[in-house]
Amino acid sequence: MTIVSGWIEIRATGPRASKDLATTLLIASGSPGVQEETVDTAAGTLVSHSLWEEETREDDEDTSPVRALKGYLPERDNAALATVKSGLEQIGWALETSFLKDTDWSEEWKKGLKPIKVRHRGFSLTVKPTWHKIKRSPGEIVINIDPGMAFGTGGHATTKMCLKSILTLVKGGKLPKGPSILDVGTGTGVLAIAAMKLGFKKAVGTDIDKVAVKVARKNADLNKTKLTLSAKDLSGIPGKYDLVAANILAGELKKLSAALYNKIKPGGFLILSGILETEKDSIESAFSSIGLEKAFLLTEKEWVAFAFRKQKA
Ligand SMILES: C[S@@+](CC[C@H](N)C(=O)[O-])C[C@H]1O[C@@H](n2cnc3c(N)ncnc32)[C@H](O)[C@@H]1O
Known part of the structure; x- marks a missing residue:
């Protein structure tokens, strides 16, 4: 992994059944962590939890699409981005990308650990x-x-x-x-x-x-x-x-x-x-x-x- 100043945030959505595969693909391509975005229905707000933390939610029977997985790749790593894009698309996932400054997310995802x-x-x-x-x-x-x-x-x-x-x-x-x-x-x-x-x-x-x-x-x-x-x-x-x-x-x-x-x-x-x-x-x-x-x-x-x-x- 190269040290970079900028990152691409990948926001991917797709079927819950392949959530672990999508997470693995992001991590194997160089994302240091993956977060799942969910909705706190009581508060009506969006929350994220890191998929590295111990998950207490049992979602085996939940068939709704995953709201979003967020992964991060170094800004200049076009090869990794291309791998993630084709891998996610092959398993029926869609993705959007946006640019981030390192500091925007490196502290953010740690909060979930x-x-x-x-x-x-x-x-x-x-x-x-x-x-x-x-x-x-x-x-x-x-x-x-x-x-x-x-x-x-x-x-x-x-x-x-x-x-x-x-x-x-x-x-x-x-x-x-x-x-x-x-x-x-x-x-x-x-x-x-x-x-x-x-x-x-x-x-x-x-x-x-x-x-x-x-x-x-x-x-x-x-x-x-x-x-x-x-x-x-x-x-x-x-x-x-x-x-x-x-x-x-x-x-x-x-x-x-x-x-x-x-x-x-x-x-x-x-x-x-x-x-x-x-x-x-x-x-x-x-x-x-x-x-x-x-x-x-x-x-x-x-x-x-x-x-x-x-x-x-
Ligand atoms: C899933 S992480 C495991 C980290 C830690 N051992 C754990 O159990 O949480 C896999 C690690 O293997 C490294 N890795 C991948 N292929 C490797 C190889 N052929 N030889 C040595 N390390 C490798 C990656 O860079 C990554 O840090």
């Missing part, structure tokens, strides 16, 4: 934006995140399932003492930071986006955790890890399958997220065919996350 809590067998992990104050309960692990322009505030279903998977493996005694993690597509660094707070001894994060690496470094400092971060691709990352986590889109995960496999220690685990329910079978067969065994599967809304295990040597 709220702390989220992930629980497993009495253990809990809270991820909160730095500007939120919370009362910490005894034993609660709290991670502070300033997302800047990177993905990963904990609120998106794909991140939450990764956090839950890490918690499950750690608290279920499935990993050796003081394990290591490689977080591929680290974004804000949230998964690597969570792992360190859960007792990992070593955490390495990579991201193809240099801005994300900078943001992750800042978040590591903020949480007083030591992460090794880089924008190198997997072939440039030394060593093998007890746990490899990758929350990237399914197509990219498939392309990376052999490289991911090579980074797992014998007996170690691979967490994969960013997979739509409809892509579940093809991901399962791609990763089973390279010799990994499915350990468990989590689902949330249209998303699934896998934990696979590599055979012991």
Whole structure:
């Protein structure tokens, strides 16, 4: 992602059934966040909520069109805009664009972010934006995140399932003492930071986006955790890890399958997220065919996350 002074706001409308696909398309094309515009019927006003926050509204049975999704792309990124336009049109969505100054929206979308809590067998992990104050309960692990322009505030279903998977493996005694993690597509660094707070001894994060690496470094400092971060691709990352986590889109995960496999220690685990329910079978067969065994599967809304295990040597 390039640092720019101007942004294009995309206001997209379309069928509710493909809302998650439209959101994914905007984020995958470089929008740092997506907001849904709704109407507060009591107040008669327009409100926005970030789709990264934990959604409490149950809209599965609602068939009305989405009022609007708002995403943001760097002003000069014509290629990304063209991808978004054709992708949205293919799934029956219409869009309007307008120019914005960076400051107009970067503070605006942050307002929608709220702390989220992930629980497993009495253990809990809270991820909160730095500007939120919370009362910490005894034993609660709290991670502070300033997302800047990177993905990963904990609120998106794909991140939450990764956090839950890490918690499950750690608290279920499935990993050796003081394990290591490689977080591929680290974004804000949230998964690597969570792992360190859960007792990992070593955490390495990579991201193809240099801005994300900078943001992750800042978040590591903020949480007083030591992460090794880089924008190198997997072939440039030394060593093998007890746990490899990758929350990237399914197509990219498939392309990376052999490289991911090579980074797992014998007996170690691979967490994969960013997979739509409809892509579940093809991901399962791609990763089973390279010799990994499915350990468990989590689902949330249209998303699934896998934990696979590599055979012991
Ligand atoms: C959905 S975000 C996940 C962020 C964070 N790990 C989380 O779970 O919330 C995906 C991240 O993967 C990065 N990414 C995409 N393709 C990648 C690749 N081939 N190698 C490394 N990072 C990649 C993106 O830049 C983005 O920061």
